[in-house]
Amino acid sequence: MSSPAEFYNSLPPISKAFGTICVATTAAFHLGLFDPYYVALLYAPIFKQFQVWRLVTNFFFLGKFSVNFGIRLLMIARYGVQLEKGPFDRRTADFLWMMIFGAFSLLVLAAIPMLWTPFLGVSLVFMLLYVWSREFPNAQVSIYGLVALKAFYLPWAMLALDVIFGSPLLPDLLGIVAGHLYYFLTVLHPLAGGKDILRTPRWVHKLVARLRLGQPAQVRSEPERSTGTAFSGRSYRLDG
Numbered sequence: 122m123s124s125p126a127e128f129y130n131s132l133p134p135i136s137k138a139f140g141t142i143c144v145a146t147t148a149a150f151h152l153g154l155f156d157p158y159y160v161a162l163l164y165a166p167i168f169k170q171f172q173v174w175r176l177v178t179n180f181f182f183l184g185k186f187s188v189n190f191g192i193r194l195l196m197i198a199r200y201g202v203q204l205e206k207g208p209f210d211r212r213t214a215d216f217l218w219m220m221i222f223g224a225f226s227l228l229v230l231a232a233i234p235m236l237w238t239p240f241l242g243v244s245l246v247f248m249l250l251y252v253w254s255r256e257f258p259n260a261q262v263s264i265y266g267l268v269a270l271k272a273f274y275l276p277w278a279m280l281a282l283d284v285i286f287g288s289p290l291l292p293d294l295l296g297i298v299a300g301h302l303y304y305f306l307t308v309l310h311p312l313a314g315g316k317d318i319l320r321t322p323r324w325v326h327k328l329v330a331r332l333r334l335g336q337p338a339q340v341r342s343e344p345e346r347s348t349g350t351a352f353s354g355r356s357y358r359l360d361g
Contacts, residue, residue, distance in 0.1 A: 132198070133205035134334040135216050139181075140197040143242060146181045147190060157182055161239035162231060180224055183242045189288060193246050200253040201246075208256045213335025217328075218321040219303055223248040226299040238291050247296025248303070251276045255304045276300075 129137070149155055160178035167175050183193045209216040227241045227248070238244070258273035270278060280293050306319040329335060 132202055133216075134213060135220060136197055136201035136205050139201065139220070139245075140194060142181045143183050143194065143197070146178075147183060147186055150182070151186060157240075162228070162237075162241060163239065164232065176228060177224075179240050180242050180245050182240050183246070184240075189286070193243055196246050196250055201249045204249065204253050204256065211335065214326045214329040215321050217334075218319075218325045219252070219307075220245070221325070222303055222319065223296075223299045226302055227295055230295050230298065236291065236295065238289070238295070241292065241295070243292040244296035244299065247276065247279075247293050248300040249296075250279065251297050251300025252304055255300075255308070 123131070132140075146160075150157060160175065160182055162175055162179035163172075166172040183190050205213075205216050209219075223245055224241070227244050231237050231241060254272045254275050258271060260272040261269055262272050262275050262278075263269050264278060264282075268278070276293075276297055280290065280297075283290055283293055303319070307317070311317045
């Protein structure tokens with residue numbers, strides 16, 4: 122059994138960075154180092170006072186240390202990591218581009234007044250969960266050891282749990298919408314004969330290469346990536 126340090130070092134770069142920054146942000150909040158107001162997605166300060174950092178910082182605050190925080194972090198550590206090590210293996214630039222596209226989509230959605238939410242970190246986590254559920258639709262998932270279901274239905278099961286626990290549903294729904302948009306544009310639309318309009322830009326590849334993130338790119342055929350059956354025989358537990 123590996124030590125916590127070995128486990129952490131084995132994590133792929135993008136998921137590890139996202140989870141680490143989220144933990145550090147919440148820890149800094151509990152230490153009184155910052156007020157969440159100054160990292161929230163507030164469009165008035167962004168456009169009137171040029172506080173453009175809010176467009177990024179709002180994605181890294183998952184709330185206070187709590188059960189919900191732990192669940193969101195576990196979702197990054199499991200489903201984000203499994204995506205990055207599975208369908209996106211040796212495709213670090215593509216995974217980073219998926220995160221960037223998801224973040225941009227969520228910012229556009231949140232610009233609609235009725236869909237606005239101050240922090241989009243949970244939405245970005247749900248986007249990862251949704252894409253994972255489409256890549257591994259037949260994987261068996263156990264929720265707290267009580268309910269077993271196919272991974273395809275996991276986002277909706279987590280949504281139902283949030284209803285039971287009284288958590289806000291809007292962030293979850295925004296993440297599902299962003300995840301479906303990404304999956305449609307990169308998998309479903311090309312498979313139907315449409316043009317792949319969401320190819321990873323060259324500047325993302327250059328950024329990943331400059332930062333020496335991940336491993337050298339490996340070409341994967343689109344049909345293999347889109348079937349979602351490569352890991353369908355595996356089982357996963359949400360409660361660890």
